[in-house]
Amino acid sequence: MEIAEFSQITPENFVEIGYTSLKEVVDLNLSRAMAVPGLDGGDFADELELDPTIGNSFLKPITLLNPGEEVPVFGVDASNIDLGETKEGFLCAIRGSIVWRENKAYQYVRHGPFIFHITEANKNFLYNALRQRCFDVNEGVGAPILERIPEHIRNILERWLQKQLSESRRESLLLWDGSLTTRTVNNPISILSSLLKRARDARNVILALSKKTSISAFGRRMDSLLDSGNAPCLLDIDDVVRVQYGKYLRFFGKIYAVKLSPGTLSFRLDIDRQVSQAAGVQAVENLLCSDLIVDSYPETLRLAHILSRFSANEVLAMQRYVSENYDLKIIRRPNVRQILFGPYGGIASRRI
Amino acid sequence: MHIYKLDGNTMDIVSCPPQGVQKGDYIIVRDNAVNRSLIVQVTNIGYANIPGVLEDILRDSSTKNIDGRNLDFLGVKAFVDVIKDAKVFRCKIRKAIVNGRIDHDISWTPSRSTSQLINLTDREFLELIGLHGENAITLGTTKGGAEIAVNLTAIDGKLNIITGKKGTGKSHLSKLLLLSLIEKGGICVVFDVNGEYVNLGYGADYKKAASHEKIIVLSPGKRFKVTLEYMGLGVFLRIMSSVLDLPDNSAWEIRRIWSSLSQRSTLTLKNLRKAIESVLNNYVRDALIRRYDSLVSTGLLTDNPQEASTLEDLIFGLNSGGALIVNLRGLPSRFCHIVVEFMLSKLCNLLDRWVLRALFLFAEEAHLYLRKTYWEDIVTRMRHLGVFSTFITNQPDSISDSIYRQADNVFLFNFTNENDLAAVSKATMVDVETINVIARELPPHYCLALGRVTNDFPIIIEVKPLNVKTMGETRLFFTNAYEQKI
Numbered sequence: 001m002e003i004a005e006f007s008q009i010t011p012e013n014f015v016e017i018g019y020t021s022l023k024e025v026v027d028l029n030l031s032r033a034m035a036v037p038g039l040d041g042g043d044f045a046d047e048l049e050l051d052p053t054i055g056n057s058f059l060k061p062i063t064l065l066n067p068g069e070e071v072p073v074f075g076v077d078a079s080n081i082d083l084g085e086t087k088e089g090f091l092c093a094i095r096g097s098i099v100w101r102e103n104k105a106y107q108y109v110r111h112g113p114f115i116f117h118i119t120e121a122n123k124n125f126l127y128n129a130l131r132q133r134c135f136d137v138n139e140g141v142g143a144p145i146l147e148r149i150p151e152h153i154r155n156i157l158e159r160w161l162q163k164q165l166s167e168s169r170r171e172s173l174l175l176w177d178g179s180l181t182t183r184t185v186n187n188p189i190s191i192l193s194s195l196l197k198r199a200r201d202a203r204n205v206i207l208a209l210s211k212k213t214s215i216s217a218f219g220r221r222m223d224s225l226l227d228s229g230n231a232p233c234l235l236d237i238d239d240v241v242r243v244q245y246g247k248y249l250r251f252f253g254k255i256y257a258v259k260l261s262p263g264t265l266s267f268r269l270d271i272d273r274q275v276s277q278a279a280g281v282q283a284v285e286n287l288l289c290s291d292l293i294v295d296s297y298p299e300t301l302r303l304a305h306i307l308s309r310f311s312a313n314e315v316l317a318m319q320r321y322v323s324e325n326y327d328l329k330i331i332r333r334p335n336v337r338q339i340l341f342g343p344y345g346g347i348a349s350r351r352i
Numbered sequence: 353m354h355i356y357k358l359d360g361n362t363m364d365i366v367s368c369p370p371q372g373v374q375k376g377d378y379i380i381v382r383d384n385a386v387n388r389s390l391i392v393q394v395t396n397i398g399y400a401n402i403p404g405v406l407e408d409i410l411r412d413s414s415t416k417n418i419d420g421r422n423l424d425f426l427g428v429k430a431f432v433d434v435i436k437d438a439k440v441f442r443c444k445i446r447k448a449i450v451n452g453r454i455d456h457d458i459s460w461t462p463s464r465s466t467s468q469l470i471n472l473t474d475r476e477f478l479e480l481i482g483l484h485g486e487n488a489i490t491l492g493t494t495k496g497g498a499e500i501a502v503n504l505t506a507i508d509g510k511l512n513i514i515t516g517k518k519g520t521g522k523s524h525l526s527k528l529l530l531l532s533l534i535e536k537g538g539i540c541v542v543f544d545v546n547g548e549y550v551n552l553g554y555g556a557d558y559k560k561a562a563s564h565e566k567i568i569v570l571s572p573g574k575r576f577k578v579t580l581e582y583m584g585l586g587v588f589l590r591i592m593s594s595v596l597d598l599p600d601n602s603a604w605e606i607r608r609i610w611s612s613l614s615q616r617s618t619l620t621l622k623n624l625r626k627a628i629e630s631v632l633n634n635y636v637r638d639a640l641i642r643r644y645d646s647l648v649s650t651g652l653l654t655d656n657p658q659e660a661s662t663l664e665d666l667i668f669g670l671n672s673g674g675a676l677i678v679n680l681r682g683l684p685s686r687f688c689h690i691v692v693e694f695m696l697s698k699l700c701n702l703l704d705r706w707v708l709r710a711l712f713l714f715a716e717e718a719h720l721y722l723r724k725t726y727w728e729d730i731v732t733r734m735r736h737l738g739v740f741s742t743f744i745t746n747q748p749d750s751i752s753d754s755i756y757r758q759a760d761n762v763f764l765f766n767f768t769n770e771n772d773l774a775a776v777s778k779a780t781m782v783d784v785e786t787i788n789v790i791a792r793e794l795p796p797h798y799c800l801a802l803g804r805v806t807n808d809f810p811i812i813i814e815v816k817p818l819n820v821k822t823m824g825e826t827r828l829f830f831t832n833a834y835e836q837k838i
Contacts, residue, residue, distance in 0.1 A: 106418045112425070114425070115426065306415065307415060311404040312402065313408050321427075321431045
């Protein structure tokens with residue numbers, strides 16, 4: 001895999017639609033978007049946080065003993081950040097990265113940043129246009145509430161990058177940041193499902209690692225579910241989680257707790273449900289010998305995360321870019337909590 | 353550029369995108385609301401402390417060894433680079449402009465939000481402070497290439513100090529000042545400890561320069577001798593007591609002998625020796641003989657009127673400007689002291705009698721041939737007589753604080769040694785930070801000029817080259833044989 005190969009895949013839709021949102025502040029009404037009021041596309045919701053209680057304390061960890069086979073490993077991550085408010089709405093930026101390790105060398109391609117001006121008037125257009133153009137879906141859906149649009153756009157970029165990988169790679173390990181879970185309601189076509197299928201068709205295995213889960217058992221957090229002495233190991237908690245959340249969520253992956261190296265940290269790991277457990281375990285064993293594992297976390301994903309994240313400098317730079325190129329003025333609205341409560345207002349969520 | 357902080361007379365200015373401002377440059381901070389401006393000088397430059405810079409650097413270092421490509425479609429990186437490179441200029445407020453005129457009142461505060469900040473070009477700045485005058489001498493150029501010509505009145509009647517470490521161009525500037533003063537008709541005297549000035553009358557091509565006739569080199573004890581009578585009792589006694597440490601009793605005795613010989617018009621070296629030998633008191637006699645022999649051994653004194661010179665005659669030949677170079681090279685320390693004592697005493701005498709209107713004295717490494725206290729005397733007393741001194745030294749602590757404090761102009765060349773910088777900064781007319789930062793970074797032949805010469809605005813000057821044989825170069829072992837001979 002050469003960098004040039006990934007560099008050819010330019011997310012033109014993000015560039016073009018972002019540009020349009022910045023250029024045409026008011027006139028982006030919904031003529032092009034087929035909005036269905038009240039419907040929220042579940043494919044691009046932010047990572048779902050589960051909090052099931054694991055009652056079975058006799059679950060036995062699967063110790064990863066077999067030496068794996070070295071395979072190419074790809075990690076994908078994306079991030080979003082608010083740049084500030086305008087008279088009409090607010091500005092946000094997204095960026096995504098693909099990092100891979102092949103022949104013991106890391107490489108990366110970083111896409112973005114892409115800047116969007118999100119307003120009540122254009123949010124449906126933005127959301128649907130990106131969704132339709134990136135994933136060839138026809139139906140329009142109602143956009144999420146304004147404040148959550150950035151993370152949904154970020155998820156669209158992340159899914160798009162995942163799609164590129166699923167289609168272009170063969171016999172590789174694809175590491176995603178997050179889970180393989182979607183909501184069951186209002187989710188007519190699952191883009192996630194088709195991504196998994198494409199990956200399977202190309203004999204790739206998708207491993208989704210989630211940092212944010214708060215799964216616990218008998219008051220013990222995920223971190224302490226797995227004994228460091230057994231590492232590297234997996235703990236199959238799929239049944240426990242599905243019993244509790246099956247009504248509301250669709251699980252495309254089988255859920256494990258995983259500790260890839262000795263230490264305190266464990267993570268939730270989703271492995272494509274259509275992949276047999278043996279193949280899944282084999283994929284994790286392959287990961288162990290194909291990537292560096294630091295603090296129980298694969299280096300490719302860590303690098304993808306680092307490369308995607310925005311720094312304060314970049315935020316300043318993008319604010320400058322927008323004001324210089326599009327004459328959009330970032331305003332600072334009064335902080336109501338601060339006005340009312342002063343120092344007792346707590347940490348109010350504020351836009352930058 | 354925007355004002356960031358103001359603390360006392362220190363102003364921090366943020367520049368994003370960073371402007372091509374260098375240390376030593378001047379910026380105008382104009383507050384139109386009050387129709388006033390501040391003239392501030394950049395003394396230090398640092399990066400703006402922007403939150404997240406460290407994160408950026410650490411992230412870059414994490415991925416430095418990874419082959420990768422950034423598909424930055426919007427070209428945001430250029431903007432990030434601008435922010436990362438944002439600078440903070442630490443400035444010192446020098447003066448103000450009120451109604452278009454330079455003003456000393458800098459007690460007011462300009463508006464942070466509405467003040468206009470303008471980076472002055474060197475030419476604009478020099479025009480603003482009105483450095484050029486009719487009777488000006490060119491010292492060199494600014495870093496930006498603008499010619500700096502200083503008015504003679506800023507040097508006439510003033511005390512100048514030229515200091516800096518070895519090889520930075522101190523003597524070069526002193527020679528430039530000397531030649532410029534000569535050209536303008538000034539009379540100068542140079543105490544040349546290293547024999548660097550003796551060839552100033554020759555061009556770099558070893559041919560006679562225009563100033564050749566105006567440079568007179570005195571070699572004390574060789575071609576420059578004086579009679580006892582010309583030296584005079586006062587000078588003789590001063591040399592005896594302050595240089596040769598003659599006790600008071602003996603001084604009284606020699607005064608008596610001198611007067612007696614003088615009254616009989618038989619004041620010669622030979623007769624003086626005879627008279628000393630006839631002193632009854634053994635101790636006094638021995639003390640006088642030792643000092644007499646010591647003085648005579650210098651060769652400065654002669655009884656032969658054909659051999660002897662007078663300063664009056666020499667200076668008469670310099671009516672339209674010129675320099676007496678007193679070549680002290682190779683002379684024993686005590687002899688140097690005697691010569692300098694003689695010269696200063698006689699020159700004061702000439703000035704006192706209005707034979708001379710005034711003179712410019714160039715004293716290189718003065719601590720080698722005179723006591724500190726004596727120089728203080730020159731600075732305080734002789735200044736009123738018309739001796740306008742320029743001290744040149746690479747040991748700033750050899751000049752006492754009281755002299756620094758009276759200095760009208762300081763030309764500061766590069767110093768890297770902390771102690772040297774401390775010695776200069778505690779006594780000069782500019783703040784410590786300016787000295788510590790700017791003087792440390794001056795390249796060779798650049799100096800920071802402070803004082804009247806630059807209308808009290810510190811200015812970095814690149815001293816202009818001279819087309820004369822300056823000699824001050826260090827003699828090398830590994831060099832061209834021809835040049836070595838020359």
